[in-house]
Amino acid sequence: MHEQATAVTSTAGSTVSGDTVPELRAQGAIHRLLARLLEQEIDADLLQLLRSDLREPLAAVGIGLDGLMPAAETTDGQILEALAEEYTGLLVAPGGVSPYFSVFETGCMFQHPCDRVVEAYHAAGWDYRRHYSGEFPDHIGTMLGFVGILFDAEADAREGITDADAEEIARQRTAFIVDLLAPWAPGWCRRAAQAALHPFYRQLLGLLEQMLWSEISALVDRRQLRDIQLSNRREPKKLDYNADFRKASGV
């Protein structure tokens, strides 16, 4: 775990968000939407949804759907192919931007950050089942989906649909966001947006980054927020390379 990231812990005083049930439901829904968009490729049903019910709300937050609209002699199949190609190039194939917490923190797949995420899933009564090979529980999309589940669960508890303890669920959600998403996810969004070639994914990642910052800033105090910002600004150390520093032989 990165040093700066470990400095940030879930010490937020307020657990119950103070949000109304409809607000909780709305936040649950947006997390589920982002989860679906990032966890796997867009299919025909989702494409239709984006163009119809979600078109205006997405436009309101700056996501243009021009790239998803059929131009002359373009079929939906071709659009889906193009989106799948972009998705694979950006988030699946080597050379893209790995969407895993473990890779961000350790440089390797399936490491201890993944265990921490799974522990959180289990604590809330959820398990993980991959759809494609090469998928892991600490995928950014899956983690967002889990946050969405917790929002919904809190709303259900508040409404008495379940017997669960709303405060406990809110505490779980806060801890998950602050401990497991905040240290890396906004920074990851920025870099992934830079690498995206398709405007839809670029805009989507930009939206997610903003949403995460908004969410995090509501959960932590200013000092913690500064630490989180630093953690997310982690940049590769630039080399001050001097060819004469070592002999060409490297010995």
Add this chain to the structure above:
Amino acid sequence: MKDFAQINRRDFIKLGAAAGAVGAAALGSRRLVAMEQKLGGEDFSATTGAARESVPYTCLACNIEDGGIAYVENGRVVKLEGNMDHPNTRGKLCAKGNSGFLHIYDPDRILSPLVRTGKRGEGKWKRISYDEATTLLAQKIREVIDRANTENKPEILNEIVLKWGRNRTGGAAERFMHALGSNAILHHTDICESSKKVGLEPSWGPDIESCDWANTKYILNFGSNILETAYFMNPNAQRLVDGVVGNKAKLVSFDVRMSNTSGFADEWYAPYPGTDGAIALAMANVIMYEDLYDADFIRDWTNVTAEQLKEHLKTFTPEYAEEESGIAAADIRRIAREFATTKPATTFSYRGPVKHVYGSYQEAAIHMLNVITGNVEKKGGYCLPRGMGWPQPEPEPPKGRVPSLLATPPEYPLASHHVSTLAPYRVRKGEAKVSVWMTFYDNPAYTYPSSHVWAEFLKDENLVPFFASFSPFMSETTELADLIIPDVTYLERHDPESMPSGLYPCLSIRQPVVKPLGGTQEFRQTLIDVIHKVDPDGSLGIKKYFAFDTVSDWMRAHFDEIPGLKEEGGYNFLKKKGVWPIYGKVDPNTAKIVDRNGNEVEADYGLHRKELSASDMEGAEVDGNGTIRKNGKAIGVQIRGRNYVGFGTPSRKIELYKESFKKFGFNPLPTYKRLPTRERKDNELVLTTYKVNVHTQSRTASLKYLAELYHKNPMWIHTKAAAARGIADGDLVRVTSSVGYIVTRAHVTEGIRPDVVAISTACGHPSYGRLAQLRQREQAPDWAQGAASPDISNNVWWDDRGVHPNPIIRLAVDPIGGSQGWFDTLVTVSKAQPGDSYGDVQASVEASDRDYEETLRYAYNGDIHRKNHPEVDIEWDALPPAELEGVGHPDAG
């Protein structure tokens, strides 16, 4: 009142000095003892202290197949070490082996099948499931089979091609291809050591020697970097040190470059590239003419007489060898005498002598030194390799009905390990057709000579209509594929193994030490799936060869019926121990294998002298030469009334005289042929390459431990050669061959011949992941160093990935063994020209096409062949025709 006198520091010191004088043994704790160094076998979590799960496996970081133990914590491999039960590697792994687990968690690993969406090589993909991927491949294969059946042309099946670089599947890949009816199986051995193999096989059966380094007194090393990279590096390096340090053996090394092995040697000589054979023949000349040879051994165990050899060796004098190699005749003479009179002694050779046109002759000449001095199969001598076999599950598919021109080109009838280097040229010329090209553990667009030709070939959809790769990494070749069905890494898959890596024969197992990461699928399962989809109802007669429910079933079929192993538990025993048999324990003081009483478990020697039993001899016949035959097969040799098992040759003797060579106009006895590179112009140098101790040829540049150790490969050039060209250490230089040029840096050193330059392999990857390439997606430059990983962010202190020399290396095929002549390229070297940038590569496909035509002239039916072999007494106009069916290539299907 004070109980104690006031004491000061000086008093303490005085007391200490007095106590020290008493002596260490008399004082101090009687309870504390020095911690014993445990020789592996257990490991503990650094955080919880709990014992880590240990799982044995067989390494495949390179091809040596060392025994390993993986330590697993929370389902992850956290550490690898050697398996102490493996008798040949004795609990040791090399740097590559220790780093192997990084392959598993490499963020640039391909974990999902990918299907190409853009142009070939454009890097546009869509992920699909394993089910979809195997269905697609099966469909492409089925189309070829249906066409072959409809047109009733079994040769069409050879349009299904499988090319591998490192196949350790224990027969699975061959089974797959033969089940499909195709013989188009292309090895990589001809870019490796096939000419060594072909130099040995006709003479004594197996394709390699196993030296008893630890017990020898004298070692002649020809062009092998035993301590770092050569075949069986880990076990051989251990035993070489045992021999030189522990047994006071003398090591004499011939190598154009001062490798670490040559640095370790008592004497290092740098011959002109490709002249090792002349030196070995001159040594043989001295040994024969000074009567230092083992007359009994030559008489009993070879198919030549001493007189024949003397006559043959007459012209190969030390003075002649000096003229060719630059090594003083006096040294050659002295070393020959030392070698013949110091007992026991052995030679070893690897890439140096054999990676040339006529490399097989050179190997045969070196091998002969051991034979004429009677060092064969003696303790401390030059021994046969020891391996073990395993049965293939029944039913086993027969080979395809028609030989493949790509796999077994008829111009190379002696090249029993195939000639894959010619494949793209043949297809481009329309001499062979491809419909489905598959590649496994293979990267010819990087590892082959004139590698640009392979990239051009594989990019061309007219020549290669469908290209599937099984690689888990995006190599220079895999990025050109239409479909990638990623295999797992070697720590996640099953294979049977038996490598003759020492004098103790053993079987071992490769097994998943953790579950395949992220639900990935091993190659063996992919083969089962594809076959089941090609022939879903079994009506093609193919499915029956893959009647395995699970991969474990397949492994059981290999291991469960082997006598001896079966009684100990078969497959289950190997899963638990990793290796069989267990010879004993490694003595922590001597490193020898010892039994429970502490006595050394000695290797068996004199394998050829094992006597045939009465039941073996029942129904056998002995011919005039003493060869014992039974049911038409040679099973032994009778010598002075005793029936020995002998060697694995037609006569069961060592056949220094090779009838098979003569049939095609090659000299049947070990000889030397001057190479075109020997005629270089003054400004030309010979370009050589070498492997380094922490990398394989192409698969390890992405491993961070290893990339940090070695990541750039400046060209070694001698001080005098550099001075003559105005080149200083670290200068940018242009290296130009007839194929093209590269721009790299110079490493000026005394450790190389003045007329040779050397560039290592393993660097200069344009693909293969963030560390190999030191860059990622162009759009995200900040990501380039892998912002994700603290290690990569903070510890990658280099920005030099080296320059790969292969594009400018000429295609040159040994007409006997089929090996690529890696060291047969002449270059000029100059300071870089204005506009040159580090890493520039220019290579011409047309120039490589000319090399293809030129190298065919050396083949047995080519005009240069006849010109180069005036001494061979044969009807030159009656050579067998170079036809696919008829020449009888040993592996023509």
